[in-house]
Amino acid sequence: NISPISHSLTHSDKHKHRNKMAKSPETEHPNKAFGWAARDKSGLLSPFHFSRRDNGENDVTVKILYCGVCHTDLHTIKNDWGFTYYPVVPGHEIVGIATKVGKNVTTFKEGDRVGVGVITGSCQSCESCDQDLENYCPQMAFTYNAIGSDGTKNYGGYSETIVVDQRFVLRFPEGLPSDSGAPLLCAGITVYSPMKYYGMTEPGKHLGVAGLGGLGHVAVKIGKAFGLKVTVISSSPSKEDEAINRLGADSFLVSSDPRNMKAAIGTMDYIIDTVSAVHALFPLLSLLKVNGKLVTLGLPEKPLELPIFPLVLGRKMVGGSDVGGMKETQEMLDFCAKHNITADIELIKMDEINSAMERLAKSDVRYRFVIDVANSLSPP
């Protein structure tokens, strides 16, 4: 019963797209393109020929070097949320080189190292867009599995190239490696934006990070860079060593241990909750001090149970957030470059993607797969 995340899949857009669907993905646009797509909810990815538009006057064409594998990619290829529009080429953590720039493009030139994240379109004229909050624009278009402004379907970064309006292209800072920096384009901004918005950045305060996966491990690093004390909250005791010794967390709380949890009651100022499965909020809320803030970033299949007494008696809040605007995403990249924050990645070849997806489903990755697109994606 989940309504589409993608606002751009409106009725009129689908109608426009149906008209365009008279053409095949290969002939829709003038330039041949190649990537890997899922064609049904088995989620199996395989080579896929399609096409990309000509580089318009506001566009940047990007030769893709690397693309991170986000858990959203897995949900989408399997149609977990019920609105996947097959065939789908996932991938929204894209780093590459600009090979063409349109005549109106001033911020990028050929040869620049650039990034493309979760969004590649918005109306550019509403209140949200004016406030650099393109991610909350009602006509926001996702990088993949959404309808672009020309009425055609967007295909993502598991492909050789992508053509993107300059507003949605990011300058990739010097010093930030292309492969391990790629996941910041989703995981990084997803954590950075709510931390800024909800005021979770006061040095010396105590941040809890629930869940230690793609989002969680980046949250630990960003939290430490803000000068926070960080506790990882996880159901897996085996992650403690990594959390503390490799990622720099200050402490580790096993959420399934009631004594552990009781001792930590009322000790945290903020919690970033990255857990996407249905889970109990009450134990997490108990960990918060008065005025504490819990931000939930995962998208469980069912609503969560929210106990009201702890909110009322402690003036606590539960809020959400969804990536960030372009200006803030650039700010986040520059922040990460300055603090040497990258994701911990496992580099894979394109043809390893299906087994990577199987492992991701079991959270068997430390902590993001990144596809070495330029070196392993070759058209047959």
Add this chain to the structure above:
Amino acid sequence: MAWTTSSITSASAIVLFLHYITLSLSQGGFSFTSPMAKSPEEQHPVNVVGWAAEDSSGVLAPINISRRATGEKDVTFKVLYCGICHTDLHQIKNDWGNTIYPVIPGHEIAGVVTEVGGKVLKFKVGDRVGVGCLVGSCHSCENCANDLENYCPKMILTYNGIYHDGTPTYGGYSNIMVCDESFVISIPENLPLDACAPLLCAGITTYSPLRYFGLDKPGMHVGVVGLGGLGHVAVKLAKAFGVKVTVISTSPDKKIEAIDRLGADSFLVSRDPDQMQAAMGTMDGIIDTVSATHPLLPLIGLLKSHGKLVMVGAPEKPLELPVLPLLTERKLVAGSVIGGIKETQEMINFAAKHNITADIELIPMDYVNTAMERLAKTDVRYRFVIDIGNTLKN
């Protein structure tokens, strides 16, 4: 609003109960021996008459108790009026499982000072004063330091609490109150004592979140869910902030009152899907005063992006939280309970400046049991206030 042991999960119930016991013990005297060996009448030197419930039937009847002599930091006052808060009803019936009987409720107390202790600086005999939900706190934690006594882990409730000396606290359904100066509120001359008494709970409970969550800026649009004691005061306060107010209610017959009498700008019947649909994405914030279980999804839908749903009612069972709209529109759900003393005084001063009082039905003391029955059916516009001064007899 008191520590509750209603179980959300059995583990959580145990944690809350342990909290309650720890709280009681840390206040230095949840003693089952010496103070409790004395009856309520004998504990202290000052004879006081009140009305108490003796068991969970909730039936109130006269009782003789005693209060401490005026300590050097205490203010003693003759109680003239006491508002009936819905919490009083919950407590006399032991709805939250934590009532210690006999219980004298009442935490919307207004009266006139009769004696002050030697170290009292802010009050003198004859002053008009009030006491709300709190009569004590630790004065040394971070929350107390930030004027947030209402979030102090050792806060002492005006009734059904344990005072620093280990004796039970008794509330405002009584003829005399003795209270530490730092928990006494000064009531400006232009506020009638009877109609402003409910502000000491209902007023601060809605004023505090309107300020804290930034829902007090002129031109904003705030929804108020539920039109009872809390709700009707929320409407008046929000209007005084220059905010556009929409009342959201299950009862269509409250519309005329809401708009013509209370000054709300509009009215939404929450059970009417068309009305709710048309209002989606229009509110900066919502103050939700409803304590019964109710769905959050439609309320979250009424919020604009970045909107805030603030719960001030306290449903006992957890509510379903749809996560998708929180993420895609960056919305939040929060809670709030009363306010600190400094803010309570600020709220009373604000009410005085804007001539805001509660809409009350003044009743004699011996009507209180009938009033409780009517309150259980929300048959009151919108707060009962007991005329203690004139009708509570020795």
